[in-house]
Amino acid sequence: MKECILEDKVCTNCGECEKCDLNPEKICDNCGKCIDSDADYNEIEIEEIVLNL
Numbered sequence: 062m063k064e065c066i067l068e069d070k071v072c073t074n075c076g077e078c079e080k081c082d083l084n085p086e087k088i089c090d091n092c093g094k095c096i097d098s099d100a101d102y103n104e105i106e107i108e109e110i111v112l113n114l
Contacts, residue, residue, distance in 0.1 A: 066108065 063072040081087045082095040096103050 064070075065072045066078050076088075079088050081089045096105070
């Protein structure tokens with residue numbers, strides 16, 4: 062079973078983790094606007110790579 066990345070529970074495919082941090086009405090399109098550009102460095106943790114073959 063897949064685990065929820067937002068809460069300590071089993072994933073129910075609710076889609077909450079797919080929402081944009083700046084506009085919760087939209088699905089994240091990886092535009093990067095939510096990443097703080099004034100930081101000394103930026104870090105993004107890659108949790109999964111999905112290949113659409």
